[in-house]
Amino acid sequence: MPRFAVILPAAGRSSRFGDSRRKKPFVTLKGRPVWVRAAEAFVNREDVAQTLICISEDDRDFFKQTFQANLAFMNIEIVPGGAERADTVQNALARIKADVDYVAVHDAARPLLAKKWVDDVFNAAVEHGAAIPGIPISSTVKRVEQKAITETVPRDGLWCAQTPQVFDRKLLLEAYAKRDGFVATDEAQLVERIGQKVHVVEGSPLNIKITTQEDLKMVEALVDCVPKEQSLKNLHPFADERFL
Numbered sequence: 001m002p003r004f005a006v007i008l009p010a011a012g013r014s015s016r017f018g019d020s021r022r023k024k025p026f027v028t029l030k031g032r033p034v035w036v037r038a039a040e041a042f043v044n045r046e047d048v049a050q051t052l053i054c055i056s057e058d059d060r061d062f063f064k065q066t067f068q069a070n071l072a073f074m075n076i077e078i079v080p081g082g083a084e085r086a087d088t089v090q091n092a093l094a095r096i097k098a099d100v101d102y103v104a105v106h107d108a109a110r111p112l113l114a115k116k117w118v119d120d121v122f123n124a125a126v127e128h129g130a131a132i133p134g135i136p137i138s139s140t141v142k143r144v145e146q147k148a149i150t151e152t153v154p155r156d157g158l159w160c161a162q163t164p165q166v167f168d169r170k171l172l173l174e175a176y177a178k179r180d181g182f183v184a185t186d187e188a189q190l191v192e193r194i195g196q197k198v199h200v201v202e203g204s205p206l207n208i209k210i211t212t213q214e215d216l217k218m219v220e221a222l223v224d225c226v227p228k229e230q231s232l233k234n235l236h237p238f239a240d241e242r243f244l
């Protein structure tokens with residue numbers, strides 16, 4: 001079975017979140033922190049060998065004190081964040097075990113994640129070496145400058161990239177080694193830059209990245225819409241799994 005490591009970047013400033021009291025990964029979403037919900041989709045998987053969460057130095061003491069039980073129960077390591085998201089991920093990459101085959105990077109600010117969506121992108125990464133989820137853009141795309149449209153951008157072939165973004169460990173290490181300080185907004189961009197094709201699997205519009213307060217309201221309204229993993233026994237209590 002391929003072994004995966006999961007990196008959960010949670011070291012951002014939440015500057016667009018509009019709440020100076022709390023950073024978005026630490027906000028409680030219907031009883032559980034946003035970052036816990038993001039991590040839950042991974043920590044119980046047999047193919048996940050290592051999980052790391054990236055926390056800024058400013059938040060480290062608060063985070064360790066507040067969530068030490070969650071971290072211990074979920075066996076998650078804390079890694080220092082960096083100035084940019086790419087710096088954060090690079091810090092975590094240095095801690096990935098040598099016997100891990102693939103690395104998944106998932107925004108801790110994306111709490112709505114179904115097992116199937118993770119399965120799909122994990123399987124695609126094993127097949128292609130690099131894979132991300134995404135959704136095709138369905139609205140008309142405008143370039144706007146000073147509140148005025150300057151261009152209608154042809155949307156054919158345009159997708160919104162999501163996470164978890166999953167890569168062969170050595171490929172991702174190579175992409176970061178050749179980063180040269182380039183400020184990429186996702187890992188796929190660094191892998192594209194070294195000439196590696198990145199496969200895209202169709203994701204879900206529910207896999208929302210919390211950026212603003214409005215995103216948080218949407219996520220709160222949609223949290224029960226995410227497909228829950230149904231064990232066969234749940235489907236039919238007397239089901240004999242040998243025949244299903």
Ligand SMILES: Nc1ccn([C@@H]2O[C@H](COP(=O)(O)OP(=O)(O)OP(=O)(O)O)[C@@H](O)[C@H]2O)c(=O)n1
Pocket residue numbers: 008009010011012013014015016017025054081082083084085086088107108109110209210211
């Ligand atoms: N230096 C950074 C920047 C971002 N992130 C993480 O990357 C994810 C996606 O980034 P984003 O949504 O931009 O978060 P912030 O950078 O916190 O948001 P903002 O740009 O509004 O400050 C988040 O989980 C964020 O915590 C990180 O670990 N380290």
Ligand SMILES: C[C@](O)(CO)[C@H](O)COP(=O)(O)O
Pocket residue numbers: 085107160161162163185186187209
């Ligand atoms: C990684 C990402 O979620 C893919 O859409 C996005 O690029 C993160 O961007 P952010 O500005 O760091 O939120």
